[in-house]
Amino acid sequence: MLVKAPEEGTLADVAAHRLAQSIVTGELAQGQKLNEAELAERFGMGRGPLREALRQLEGMRLVKRIPNAGARVVVLDRKTLSDLYAVRETLEGMACRLAATQMTDDEIAQLNTLLDQHEEQIKQQGGKVYAQSEGDLDFHYQIVRGSRNQMLMDLLGSEQYQLLRMCRYRTSRNAQRTRPALLQHRQIVEALAQRDGELAEMLMRRHIHGAWHSISEMIDKEEVGQASA
Amino acid sequence: MLVKAPEEGTLADVAAHRLAQSIVTGELAQGQKLNEAELAERFGMGRGPLREALRQLEGMRLVKRIPNAGARVVVLDRKTLSDLYAVRETLEGMACRLAATQMTDDEIAQLNTLLDQHEEQIKQQGGKVYAQSEGDLDFHYQIVRGSRNQMLMDLLGSEQYQLLRMCRYRTSRNAQRTRPALLQHRQIVEALAQRDGELAEMLMRRHIHGAWHSISEMIDKEEVGQASA
DNA sequence: AAAACCTCGATTGTCGACAAACTGACTGAA
DNA sequence: TTCAGTCAGTTTGTCGACAATCGAGGTTTT
Numbered sequence: 001m002l003v004k005a006p007e008e009g010t011l012a013d014v015a016a017h018r019l020a021q022s023i024v025t026g027e028l029a030q031g032q033k034l035n036e037a038e039l040a041e042r043f044g045m046g047r048g049p050l051r052e053a054l055r056q057l058e059g060m061r062l063v064k065r066i067p068n069a070g071a072r073v074v075v076l077d078r079k080t081l082s083d084l085y086a087v088r089e090t091l092e093g094m095a096c097r098l099a100a101t102q103m104t105d106d107e108i109a110q111l112n113t114l115l116d117q118h119e120e121q122i123k124q125q126g127g128k129v130y131a132q133s134e135g136d137l138d139f140h141y142q143i144v145r146g147s148r149n150q151m152l153m154d155l156l157g158s159e160q161y162q163l164l165r166m167c168r169y170r171t172s173r174n175a176q177r178t179r180p181a182l183l184q185h186r187q188i189v190e191a192l193a194q195r196d197g198e199l200a201e202m203l204m205r206r207h208i209h210g211a212w213h214s215i216s217e218m219i220d221k222e223e224v225g226q227a228s229a
Numbered sequence: 230m231l232v233k234a235p236e237e238g239t240l241a242d243v244a245a246h247r248l249a250q251s252i253v254t255g256e257l258a259q260g261q262k263l264n265e266a267e268l269a270e271r272f273g274m275g276r277g278p279l280r281e282a283l284r285q286l287e288g289m290r291l292v293k294r295i296p297n298a299g300a301r302v303v304v305l306d307r308k309t310l311s312d313l314y315a316v317r318e319t320l321e322g323m324a325c326r327l328a329a330t331q332m333t334d335d336e337i338a339q340l341n342t343l344l345d346q347h348e349e350q351i352k353q354q355g356g357k358v359y360a361q362s363e364g365d366l367d368f369h370y371q372i373v374r375g376s377r378n379q380m381l382m383d384l385l386g387s388e389q390y391q392l393l394r395m396c397r398y399r400t401s402r403n404a405q406r407t408r409p410a411l412l413q414h415r416q417i418v419e420a421l422a423q424r425d426g427e428l429a430e431m432l433m434r435r436h437i438h439g440a441w442h443s444i445s446e447m448i449d450k451e452e453v454g455q456a457s458a
Numbered sequence: 459a460a461a462a463c464c465t466c467g468a469t470t471g472t473c474g475a476c477a478a479a480c481t482g483a484c485t486g487a488a
Numbered sequence: 489t490t491c492a493g494t495c496a497g498t499t500t501g502t503c504g505a506c507a508a509t510c511g512a513g514g515t516t517t518t
Contacts, residue, residue, distance in 0.1 A: 012472095068480065070480095
């Protein structure tokens with residue numbers, strides 16, 4: 001399961017989850033004002049839990065809150081994404097290096113199985129790229145988990161993860177990078193299987209750097225993410 | 230100013246700030262249960278704002294919340310600290326590399342001025358190490374700011390920063406590392422002044438690695454942070 | 459005596475209403 | 489015309505009370 005349990009305990013948690021989903025998918029546009037009363041009404045709850053959810057979303061950097069002026073959906077401008085990918089390149093590289101020594105043979109084998117599924121999906125339909133896109137994040141997260149570093153899992157899992165998904169939803173339309181990406185994934189798993197941490201780190205860094213290059217070009221062409229819905 | 234404005238706009242924000250301070254200084258022990266009604270009473274506010282503050286603290290990883298069972302102060306065990314320092318080594322190394330090309334000459338000069346102040350503090354009193362300890366964090370944060378990467382500033386500034394302070398409060402008692410630390414700081418600034426990003430990164434990583442080594446030994450000797458107040 | 463169950467107290471979760479702050483428009487004067 | 493001031497309307501911030509849930513302790517049963 002990629003996203004956490006849809007229905008958790010408290011209303012604030014389910015509100016946070018639903019809001020996150022709406023923001024990531026673009027249903028709530030970037031920079032959009034978030035009206036507490038309206039959202040509470042929509043979710044069928046009071047404003048209390050909703051306010052708590054907003055505080056939580058703020059911690060995930062999905063919304064920006066200004067005292068006495070409400071909350072707005074975060075705006076992913078070029079600089080923000082550039083910074084995000086730079087940090088991600090470093091952190092996921094680190095995760096890869098650790099994973100090379102920490103993952104079990106079984107887990108690495110499962111990674112290959114996961115990539116087999118991706119390959120199958122790509123063969124079946126080049127159009128529905130999004131599924132692969134989410135799967136891609138899944139691949140990355142499996143490696144992060146393999147690092148056995150809880151802080152890394154928190155950072156890349158809970159927080160940046162959502163921003164990444166948000167970015168993906170806007171850039172997943174170009175499919176031309178899925179095949180080379182799959183190849184790079186294979187190479188990374190191969191390095192992990194050989195327990196070559198340095199190589200795995202380098203390959204992962206290159207992989208993410210390439211992804212940013214590709215997305216950067218898209219942003220240049222059509223201001224993706226600025227004017228939506 | 231190291232800590233943000235003590236009195237901010239909403240009650241939830243000031244509650245979050247005061248709670249963070251109490252947790253960092255150990256006034257609230259690790260693993261301690263946080264009773265909403267009691268804290269609200271102590272801060273002279275309703276439970277609403279306090280609950281929002283707890284949600285915010287959860288985002289900063291200072292408390293852990295369990296649905297229907299309340300919030301507890303996070304426990305910094307050995308593994309957690311180890312993971313934290315590993316991530317910090319990577320991220321601050323990255324910050325240093327970027328800062329070497331991004332900081333202005335003026336900013337680098339100010340870093341040296343800051344170190345002069347530290348040196349003065351150390352000469353005057355070897356006992357009151359804490360001030361230097363906080364100043365140390367200030368030094369690190371100035372470099373992070375110099376990276377011009379907002380995500381990096383958020384990660385190392387708002388969140389890990391608090392955990393670091395928390396750790397420091399428990400380990401600042403041994404002063405023997407302040408002098409070599411100061412020397413290492415000087416070397417880092419020197420590398421920055423020469424615009425040698427790779428060297429600056431390496432020195433910073435070594436510096437943080439050493440800090441962890443020192444703290445790790447302390448944990449081995451006396452279980453620091455486990456049994457307090 | 460040990461284990462399961464039940465009851466009660468305490469704590470968390472939630473709601474509705476009130477107070478404070480901001481937004482925007484309207485009015486009037488320079 | 490333009491700018492400052494004022495004034496409603498809207499939205500956020502806060503509180504107190506009520507409902508739901510959990511944990512502890514005692515009681516009953518095997």
